[in-house]
Amino acid sequence: MRRIAIFTDDPGWHGKRLTQAFAEYGCRAEYVSLTECRLMLASGRLPVWIPGFEQALPDAAFVRGVPGGSLEEVVLYLDILHALRLLGVPVYNDGRAIERSVDKGMTSFLLQRAGLPTPPTWVLRDPEAARRIAEEELQDGHLLISKPLFGSQGEGIRRIEKMTDLFWLTSSRGVYYLQRFVHAAGEGYYDHRVFVINGRAVAAMRRLGKSWLNNVAQGADCEWIEAGSELAELAVRAAQTLEMDYAGVDIMLDRDGHYTVIEVNSVPAWKGLESVCAVNVAELLVDDLLGRYLGLSRSRVSAEIS
Known part of the structure; x- marks a missing residue:
């Protein structure tokens, strides 16, 4: 066995x-x-x-x-x-994929380097330089998101909306990760989570946030969507850029009607996704792992057992 x-x-x-x-x-x-x-x-x-x-x-x-x-x-x-x-x-x-995605700075760098649409992002140590960047963004009419370099499920994320918020601008263990806030098209707060396995978008959902945070762990509601060709292709390219077997890719549709990749998760949850679609994600993941890496198929297993 x-x-x-x-x-x-x-x-x-x-x-x-x-x-x-x-x-x-x-x-x-x-x-x-x-x-x-x-x-x-x-x-x-x-x-x-x-x-x-x-x-x-x-x-x-x-x-x-x-x-x-x-x-x-x-x-x-x-x-x-x-x-x-x-x-x-x-x-x-594998470890390489985990390293690329757990570090939000490297994720942003690789996405931008590959020519994928992703928000303007700054990663630095200097607190004064971080404040100047934030001030310039606010003066130009943009909001900013401050995130821990390492983190998940929306924890430790703050939105910088006005000059007084700069008093609360804090680093994550001495490192500032600042990203321009993307306003979703239409009404309310939402983004798209696309689940990619071995270069294929297998399922997608819209996450409807109760605030500007759209994480399911932060109370967002899930709604099934069909991943159109543009959305699916962008998610697949993002996962391939970070060389992942499987990924949860978070994508925003901005007010100009353009898709933007926000994050790529190498250990994504899928309970929320399965609550709104008829896809058995665990089964697909195991099929891919055992089929590609161990050469196993259901028919072969049945033959071995019999």
């Missing part, structure tokens, strides 16, 4: 869905925290020690979450993912 490691500190609903999908292939999935893994660089040992996989490395690893922590801790977690890949274990998404 093939064994799969699911890296997560909170299996919950998503972990259960993935475990069920792997079981349909005859694979046994086990939850593991990256905080418990080690590099064991001594003769006669597996170089990567994973609880529950002490005798043999997993056949594949699915990254459902990377814990926060100090720089050293996060680097160690990424070292584990990099090492597994170098040892021939498929890692989905």
